[in-house]
Amino acid sequence: MPPTARFVASFAAEPPQEPLPYGQWAESLTAHFLAACAQASSDDGSDPGTPGEISWYPDRTWGGRTFIPATALTDQGWEYFGYVAFTAGTPESEPADFLAIADLTEETAERNPDWRLDLSDEVVGAWRGEQGHQAEMTLIWGVPLVPNGAIVTAELADLAVDQCELIQNRFTLLAPDNYRSDYLEVKLWTARGELLARESLYVEDDEDNTI
DSSP states (O other): OOOOSOOOOOSOSBOOOSOSOOHHHHHHHHHHHHHHHHHOOOTTOOOOOOEEEEEEOOOEEETTEEEEEEEEEETTSOEEEEEEEEEOOBTTBOOEEEEEEEEEESOOGGGOTTOSEEEEEEEEEEEEOGGGOEEEEEEEEEEESSSSOOEEEEEETTEEEEEEEOBTTBEEEEEEESBTTBOEEEEEEOTTSOEEEEEETTOOTTOOOOO
């Protein structure tokens, strides 16, 4: 195989290792996430309301840190979104160095019935490439809003750089973005490899990403 012309990190994060959080582990993560939610505020000072049940997403581990994303709708129709990150434990130790990040949005799937993918994203680090170019390592999580999906990929300039099988209809990706003027596109596939939906992280209002 000849050398590649596009040298960029691909499949850098570990695939999900655990089931979605439940029981005491979910309670511990919830405490961290709600504390982060309490620090978040709307841009215009509006009251976003109280977060309801938290939806957890598959874990991804990169650079020695495990990231578990989360979303929670509020009683005012807003959505908190973010993640809890930590250093994974060993058989002799518990997870440590917890960090929780949360933000707010009014743009929810309930208010956008035309969406085919409900995505959230957050830059969690950087990857240095050739000639001083740098990629933003970006955590992406969400749910498909169309049926029959099985796996989700992240593509950079048509090169697959990460993928995640749906777990309880949820997915998490961790991939390089904004590298050499290329930006990630998220694609939803059936188990037979049929494309169901695609969405850029940089969709303009007048763009159409339907299939």
